[in-house]
Amino acid sequence: MEQPPRQNRNVTNIMQIERVLAREVLDSRGRPTVEVEVTFGGHAGRSIVPSGASTGQFEAWELRDTTDHWYDGTSVRTAVKHVNEILGPAILGLNAVDQQAIDQRLIELDGTPNKSRLGANAVLGVSLATAHAAAAGQRVRLDQHLHQVWRDVTRIQTGQEAAPPSIPLPMVNMISGGLHAGGNLDFQDFLAIPVGAPTYRVALEWIVRIYRHLGKLLNKAGFEGTLVGDEGGYGPHVTSPHAAAEFVVRAIEAAGLQPGSDVCLGLDVASTHFYENGRYRLIASGGQELTSSQMVDLLDDLVAKFPIISIEDGIADADWDGWRLLTDRLRTKVQLIGDDLFVTNHQRLREGIEKDVANSVLVKVNQIGTISETMQTIRLALDNNYWPVISARSGETEDATIADLAVATGAGQIKIGSVARSERLAKYNQLLRLEEYLGEQGNYQGGKIFEHRLKRTN
Numbered sequence: 001m002e003q004p005p006r007q008n009r010n011v012t013n014i015m016q017i018e019r020v021l022a023r024e025v026l027d028s029r030g031r032p033t034v035e036v037e038v039t040f041g042g043h044a045g046r047s048i049v050p051s052g053a054s055t056g057q058f059e060a061w062e063l064r065d066t067t068d069h070w071y072d073g074t075s076v077r078t079a080v081k082h083v084n085e086i087l088g089p090a091i092l093g094l095n096a097v098d099q100q101a102i103d104q105r106l107i108e109l110d111g112t113p114n115k116s117r118l119g120a121n122a123v124l125g126v127s128l129a130t131a132h133a134a135a136a137g138q139r140v141r142l143d144q145h146l147h148q149v150w151r152d153v154t155r156i157q158t159g160q161e162a163a164p165p166s167i168p169l170p171m172v173n174m175i176s177g178g179l180h181a182g183g184n185l186d187f188q189d190f191l192a193i194p195v196g197a198p199t200y201r202v203a204l205e206w207i208v209r210i211y212r213h214l215g216k217l218l219n220k221a222g223f224e225g226t227l228v229g230d231e232g233g234y235g236p237h238v239t240s241p242h243a244a245a246e247f248v249v250r251a252i253e254a255a256g257l258q259p260g261s262d263v264c265l266g267l268d269v270a271s272t273h274f275y276e277n278g279r280y281r282l283i284a285s286g287g288q289e290l291t292s293s294q295m296v297d298l299l300d301d302l303v304a305k306f307p308i309i310s311i312e313d314g315i316a317d318a319d320w321d322g323w324r325l326l327t328d329r330l331r332t333k334v335q336l337i338g339d340d341l342f343v344t345n346h347q348r349l350r351e352g353i354e355k356d357v358a359n360s361v362l363v364k365v366n367q368i369g370t371i372s373e374t375m376q377t378i379r380l381a382l383d384n385n386y387w388p389v390i391s392a393r394s395g396e397t398e399d400a401t402i403a404d405l406a407v408a409t410g411a412g413q414i415k416i417g418s419v420a421r422s423e424r425l426a427k428y429n430q431l432l433r434l435e436e437y438l439g440e441q442g443n444y445q446g447g448k449i450f451e452h453r454l455k456r457t458n
């Protein structure tokens with residue numbers, strides 16, 4: 001007989017899981033994904049797992065039935081079966097409120113470092129749905145329950161009390177490229193970051209205004225100002241990163257806002273996807289092949305010319321030397337986010353901290369596979385002055401859990417995609433609700449999180 005998992009000291013409510021049920025549903029790209037329901041005592045929690053396109057090689061394993069003709073080899077029926085026949089039965093009777101104990105059991109059942117036996121999509125579906133069920137059972141909101149879990153994680157990891165929940169600063173996709181928009185541009189995202197907005201509600205209004213103006217500006221210049229990529233950003237064939245950044249700056253001005261003080265720019269270069277044999281191959285902008293140091297020069301030039309405050313994956317996940325150059329050059333001016341580099345993995349982030357590269361980490365729940373591990377990574381980041389940015393995937397759904405997660409952990413920033421397509425708006429709208437529920441503008445820090453740590457000259 002296996003021993004029941006250790007009970008967390010702070011978990012007093014007992015809600016024994018009675019039923020776990022998974023099914024195959026579809027994500028925002030019409031690709032199959034895993035949905036899980038967890039039930040006890042008339043309360044149910046449900047959640048849907050997201051899926052990336054520009055995935056990193058070190059991510060937890062997404063299980064797909066590649067040889068099955070059902071959905072052309074993209075089906076998740078085996079992952080669903082693993083929930084219904086292995087993970088679900090193993091957590092029946094366990095306390096849904098004790099997220100860490102449930103997650104620990106799930107991790108043990110899979111038994112591999114990257115969840116490749118049962119599939120990270122199977123494991124994550126159960127982990128997320130458990131949190132929803134626990135919130136319902138305690139008659140509290142999801143963000144409130146997740147904040148309790150966050151307090152436990154914080155106490156265990158640091159012996160300290162967690163900071164109160166807070167509404168995050170959104171960084172919002174305006175122009176999409178790379179694997180999200182058919183290779184029109186080499187860089188994946190050009191984002192607007194409303195650093196000067198006093199509240200989230202105002203930030204969102206600014207962003208929508210900028211987005212509308214950007215569409216008009218693109219159309220007027222003869223580019224596609226209506227076609228959107230996977231995350232709802234426009235997908236124009238502007239080819240050069242400078243031209244794309246210029247359009248975003250002009251859209252900020254057209255919206256009556258000040259680039260640099262009201263709204264800054266961010267980039268997700270997603271450079272891993274054009275890194276080959278030690279060179280960065282810029283196909284859309286003319287086929288140049290750059291060394292790591294030339295790639296850093298290119299980013300430095302963009303930072304000099306535009307009010308860029310954040311760069312994600314400016315260097316590829318396998319290029320630690322390139323990350324060293326990038327960090328040395330830009331760390332005092334720009335938030336340098338590791339996405340493919342860290343893959344929300346505690347161990348990889350620790351390696352990054354030890355090597356002193358990047359100063360920020362992207363946090364995607366399905367890169368690691370459980371809520372507890374996600375929170376451990378956020379905690380590690382905060383404790384080492386790395387900004388955590390909670391992020392959606394390019395394949396999303398109506399599930400808005402990450403909005404609650406961002407608020408519960410007070411991570412400070414969120415990246416969901418653009419302000420078009422309902423799988424994106426599901427999260428933006430949830431943040432509007434939470435801002436209202438939390439009162440006092442949801443303890444919104446906005447762009448203040450960068451103050452005293454980043455020096456900008458333009």
Ligand code: PGA
Binds near residue numbers: 339
């Ligand atoms: P992905 O894109 O979900 O396709 O990985 C998001 C990102 O790279 O940040």
Ligand code: ZN
Binds near residue numbers: 270312313339340
């Ligand atoms: Zn990314």
